[in-house]
Amino acid sequence: MNLPTLSDVNDRNHRRILVVDGRIGFTGGSGASSKWMGNGRREGYWRQTDVRIEGHAVTDLQAAFAENWLEATGRALGGSDYFPRQERAGEVLAQIVKSSPERGSLPMYMMYLFAISSAQRAIYLTNPYFVPDEGITGALIDARARHVRIVLLLPGDIDHQIVEAASRAGFGRLLDAGVEIYEYQAGLLHAKTMTIDGEWAMVGSANMDNRSLALNNELSLVAYDREVAGRLHHVFEEDLANSRAIDAQTWRSRSLWKRFWEYVSWPIRSLL
Numbered sequence: 462m463n464l465p466t467l468s469d470v471n472d473r474n475h476r477r478i479l480v481v482d483g484r485i486g487f488t489g490g491s492g493a494s495s496k497w498m499g500n501g502r503r504e505g506y507w508r509q510t511d512v513r514i515e516g517h518a519v520t521d522l523q524a525a526f527a528e529n530w531l532e533a534t535g536r537a538l539g540g541s542d543y544f545p546r547q548e549r550a551g552e553v554l555a556q557i558v559k560s561s562p563e564r565g566s567l568p569m570y571m572m573y574l575f576a577i578s579s580a581q582r583a584i585y586l587t588n589p590y591f592v593p594d595e596g597i598t599g600a601l602i603d604a605r606a607r608h609v610r611i612v613l614l615l616p617g618d619i620d621h622q623i624v625e626a627a628s629r630a631g632f633g634r635l636l637d638a639g640v641e642i643y644e645y646q647a648g649l650l651h652a653k654t655m656t657i658d659g660e661w662a663m664v665g666s667a668n669m670d671n672r673s674l675a676l677n678n679e680l681s682l683v684a685y686d687r688e689v690a691g692r693l694h695h696v697f698e699e700d701l702a703n704s705r706a707i708d709a710q711t712w713r714s715r716s717l718w719k720r721f722w723e724y725v726s727w728p729i730r731s732l733l
Contacts, residue, residue, distance in 0.1 A: 472562065475677040477511070477666050478526045483545045486514040486522040488557075488682055489664050490653050501648040502703065508645060510587070510652035510696065512664045512682055516550030521557035525680050532563070554685040558665070561678040569667050569681065570674040573655075574600055580609045580657045585697050587614040587654045590621070590668035591628045597669065598634065605638040614700055616651075617644035624670070626722035629712070636709040647703035653681075654693055662690040 479487040489511025501508025514522060527538040560569035577584060577600040584604060591613065593601070601611060613635070619625040632642060655663045665681025667673040684690070 476680040486519040592670040627726035630723035643704040
């Protein structure tokens, strides 16, 4: 028997893909269990955002599934039965961004980094496992220096204590730069969305941590459309109404116990 290597253990397919008849696609962050069946507004149910897609982007979504299917089974999916000819379904310009260690993990990281770096007015980011590296942290701080409003919506409760500690350990620099941080209180936040300047929108599976951006198979839908960005922003505002603001004074007065866990988490941030 061959024992799994560290690379095998870290090879995690975190993509969320559902394609019906090759013509209708769904993606986002939802899994298949009862905790995703509620509205995310009460304990025991996770707050999630997903998108329904028609048109040419569905082909790219299914291609990502076929890529993982080939890796898992050794069989390739192809032909018109799986990939029917697509017709234009609307006016929204959209693309699928996918990444994996085998085929290059940079696309998802660069999507986040370039989007943040291009912002001129506002960044609204929802993410449950927020442990950014120095590159993304620096891009956020640089955006604030350009007077970009940045609002982060993060979980008030999380299912991994060590990730929570690693995330909150980095709040100080962001708060000092003027980044607004809110923690969702109504349920367990699991959505991964971002809008830039009311014109660019993203919904996907990738957390803002090294595990998602360097180790996992991940997938996101990006839409270049004001209406889509506006709808996501409306959802964001609804979630803020169920959230608690974190200010610098509150963060600095956190307990010694929380500081201890932040200290413990620091050496393994790149693995989270």
